[in-house]
Amino acid sequence: MKLSNYIFIVAVVVTVLIFSLVFIAFFSITTGIIGTLIQDFSRSTAKQTFHDMYNLMSKGWTRKELESFLEGLKKSYEDTPTEVHVFRSEKVKELFGDIEEPPLSPEVLLSLRTKKEYFKKQDVTFIYTYPILAERKCLKCHINVKENDILGVIQIRVNTKKLHEATLVDILKYSLILFPVPLIAALFVIQSLKNRISSSLKKLDNNMANIASLEDFSELEYKQIDFGFYELNRIRDKFLELVEKLRKVSVDKNVLEFEVQLLEKFIITSEAISDWKKFISDVLREISKILDFLFFFAVFKEGNNTFSATIFWNYTPSTKIKSELEEDLIELLKEKGFINNSAKISYENVILWKNKKEPVKMDFKTITKSIFVERPLIGGIVGIGVNIAETERRIKLIAIEGFLATLLNIVGSVKAINAYTQELEYYATRDPLTGLYNRRIFWEILHYEVERARRHGYKFALVVIDLDNFKLLNDRYGHEFGDKILVEFSNLLKRAFRKEDVIARYGGDEFVILLPYINLQGLKIALDRFLKQVENLKIKAPDGSDVNLSVSIGAAIYPDHAKLPKELFIVADNMMYQVKHLGKGGYKVPEKEDLSELSKYISETGFLVLDALERDKIIPYFQPILDLKSDEVYMFEVLARIEEKGEIISAGKFIDAAESLGIVHRMDYKVIEKALEICKAAEKEPTLFFNISPRVLLIPDFVKQINKLVEDFGYDKEKIVFEITERETVRNLEILKRFIRNLKEEGFRFALDDFGAGFASFTYVKIFPIDFIKIEGEFIRSMIESKLDEAFVRGAVTLARTAGIKTIAEYVEDEVIYNAVKSLSIDYAQGFYIGKPRRSPQL
Structure with missing residues (x-):
């Protein structure tokens, strides 16, 4: 509907409505006025009639004169809508008789009874009754009444039908005349x-x-x-x-669509880790397909008042163009307050398209879009900018404005990742204190070296070195001096052995060395020379005295003394302990008798394990884990022990043999079974931590077996925690992930043991659904005197809390360590101060 038609219809409806309301109101008002006028008229007519009657009565009128008066009164209103009737009361009738009068109406009877006047509308007729009351002067003639008695009633009846009809016609006539006026106005x-x-x-x-x-x-x-x-x-x-x-x-x-296109180009891949400039170049080449830019630059703060700028050109610029841009960048950095006249800036130009021609028109005086920060961000980046061709549309310019902050962080992050990755690669394989290889990489190199020597048919030596009396020196002079000894000794190792030799810190005060292409004679020459160098090494103690070192060395040669990596290490390690037993300060290479005794020992240990399984001599021991918030013990780590001839043998003495024999999974199963049997009988089921060997990952149906075992005992699966340790190399993380996922789905929980012992600890936390981390005991024990170790523990606690993981401190061996652990808000504590392993769990 058109607006004009709508307004017209509304105007007509409103006009009709208004005129109807006005008509009704006006007619009602007119009717009311007519009623008021008639009432006044009726009252005055009644009074006048009574007045005329009284004048005649006062002269002493006769009955004939009375009838003549009434007849005249009737005729005087004959052609009018008004009727006048006179009615006598009973007392007047008693005295003077009846007169001709119409039947008494209810209104007349009411006035005769109440002596009051009444005005009433009945349809179109107005009825007024006027009572005639006796006055003092009336008593002369009306001797049978008293003053104020009712003498009679005068009734006035006015029919207004014709008057109403005439009024209605007049109102309609004038309404019809005025009706078109508002319509014309509308x-x-x-x-x-x-x-x-x-x-x-x-x-x-x-x-x-x-x-x-x-x-x-x-x-x-x-x-x-x-x-x-x-x-x-x-x-x-x-x-x-x-x-x-x-x-x-x-x-x-449009901006979002363009930004999505840009973001798709900025997917950080492994290339960013190896070469950040190549990565950014590849990304910018892709961006140039959707955005015509001339150049892109990034400025980094390298040092105090030293900056570097990398410029990525979308074509091959001339020397003049390069110089002009460098000058403009200097002015821009000065304007931003980053540099002064003494600042040094180095430039590197990267050409994205070598065959692309230089644009005809270029404007360097104004960098189209740029963003700078007050302080260097990650990677040292302080600003980036891009010069966009004039042909680009406004939407892309808007997108770049919002996208530059993202680019700033991405470029800085990519450069930082490149630098950090190099550091991470270094510390993933190195001991942070000494800079030597760590234990994890040593085992990988040892396995590799055994395989390589086997293929190429050469010999190599494995040397195990232990610093004598290091604990005494550490306790006497403190951990800081102990660290100094380790560093000085590591430096001596680097000087004493060949560049091709692999030197690693195995743990604590123990070191290992791989010497490729060496025979027994060459090994002895190298060790004799090294012992003399150790004798000449003097380290200044905090009290100013010189400290001399002594070492115990054990060595073995592949393949003369062993052909498997672990066996070779056991031989060398055993030789080192023999040196210690013989008085320390020397080295030993195994003779035939040593190998025979060692073989016998290994065989005996293997037999011990097999016999213990056969005769059910493997028993669980329970080491308490204390809740540091409630000071209650309701968790235990379950440790494997062998009971032989009344002696309790710890796992450290037989676990290697069990793994070599491939029966470690049977031992794990037996320990779990017996622990559940003991704890199920307890008044309250404790939470149990079980160490599982990575070898069980290769055992088919191990998860099903464990699950069935726990269900058979009716033990709450949430109270079973399996510990995996980073110390054990797990080459296939996918297998481990699947293993953990399967057990988690069954309702079991997991703990990461020896957290911090290697670089992969943080990776494990990220990729595995870990419930607990057990912080490496060396950090806990050393954090009292080592700020670095304390910082690591604090970081581990913060990481765990952020990830929703509970923390357990290992090696809590005295009250000092206990108080320190508690002050760092670690959740649980385990160690000899809390309680030694025992045969039964006591909550």
Whole structure:
């Protein structure tokens, strides 16, 4: 419906409604006025009638004169709508007799009874009854009444039918005359509104006609269109607000699409780790396909008042162009307050497209878009910028404005990742204190060296070195001096042995060395020379005295003394302990008798394990784990022991043999079974921690066997925690992930043991659903005197809390360590101070 038609219909309806209401109101008012006038008329007529009657009565009228008066009264109102009737009361009738009168109406009877006047409307007739009361002067004639007695009633009846009809006709006549006036006015208003609105809409149409695409819509600017009315202008303003929102949405949509295209190019891959410039170059080449830019630059703070700028060119620039941009960058950095005249800036230019020609027109004076930060961010980045070709549309410029901050962080991060990765690769294989290889990488190199020596048929030596009396020196002079000894000794090892020899810190005060391509004679020469160098080494103690070192060395040669990595290590390690037993300060290479005894020992240990399994001599021991918040013990680590001839043999003496024989999984199963049997009989089921060997990962149905065992005992699976340790090399993480996932799905929990012993600890926390981490005891024991170890423990606690993982401190061996552990908000503590392993769990 058109607005004009709508207004016209509304005007007609409103006019009819108003005239109807006015007519009804006016007619009602007129009727009311007529009623009031008739009431006044009736009252005055009644009084006049009584007055005329009294004048005649006072002269002593006869009955004939009375009848003549009543007949005259009737005739005087004969041609009018008014009737006048006189009624006598009973007492007057008693005295003077009846007169001709109409039947007594209810109104007359009411006035005769109440002596009051009444006015009533009955349909179109107004009825007024006027009571005649006896006055003192009336008592002369009316001797049978008293003053104020009722003498009679005069009734006036006025029929207003004709008067109402005449009034209604007059009102309708004048209404019909006035009715068209508001309609004519409405039509005039409608035409005026139509002209104004049509004019404004035409302007709006002209503006809208210019929109052909989202791009046009985003650039459209509306002129103020005046509709001439406040309400319509408000509608216009709301419409323009909607248009502005739609305009922003259209821009945001295009910007978002373009930003998504840009972000797709910035997927950080392994290339970023090896060469960040190559990575950024590849990304920018991809971006150049959707954004025509001239160059991209990144500025880094390298040192105090020293900066570097890397410029990525989208074509091959001339020397002149390079110089101009370098000058502009200096001015820009000065403007931002980063550099002064003494600052040093180095430039590196990277050409993205060598065959791309230089643009005809270029403007370097204004970097199209750039962003700088007040302080260097990650990677030392302080700012980036990009010069975009003039042909690019406004939407891409908007996208770049919002995207530069992302680019700033990505470029800085990529460079930082490159630097950090090099450090991580170093510390993943190195001991942080000495810079030597760590134990994990030593075992990998040893396995590799055994395989390589087997293929190429050469010999190599494995040397195990232990510092004599190191614990005494550490306790006497403190951990800081102990660290100094380890560093000085490590430096001596580097000087004493060949570059091709592999030196590693195995743990604590123990070191290992691999010497490729060496025979027994060459080994002895190298060890003799090394012992002399150790004798000459003097280290200044905190009290100023010189400390001399002594070492116990054990060695073995592949393949003369052993052909498997672990066996070779056992031989060398055993020789080292023999030196210690013989008085320390020397070295030993195995003789035939040594190998025979060692073989016998290994065989005996293997037999011990097999016999213990056969005769059910493997028993669980329970070491308590204390809740540091409640000071309660409700968790235990379950440790394997062998009971032989009344002696309890710890796992350290037989676990290697069990793994060599491939029966370690049977031992794990037996320990779990017996522990559950003991704890199920307890009043309250404790939470149990079980160490599992990585070898069980290769045992089919191990998860099903454990699950069935626990279900058979009816033990709560949430109270079973399996410990995996980083010390044990797990080459296939996917197998371990699947193993852990399967047990987690069954409801078991997991703990990461020896957390911090190697670089992979943090990786394990990230990729495995760990419930507990047990912080490496060396850090706990050393953090009292080592700020570095304390910092590591704090970091581990923070990491665990953020990841929702509970922490357990190992090696809590005295009250000092206990208090330190508690102050760091570690959740649980385990160690000899809390309780030694025992045969039964006591909650």
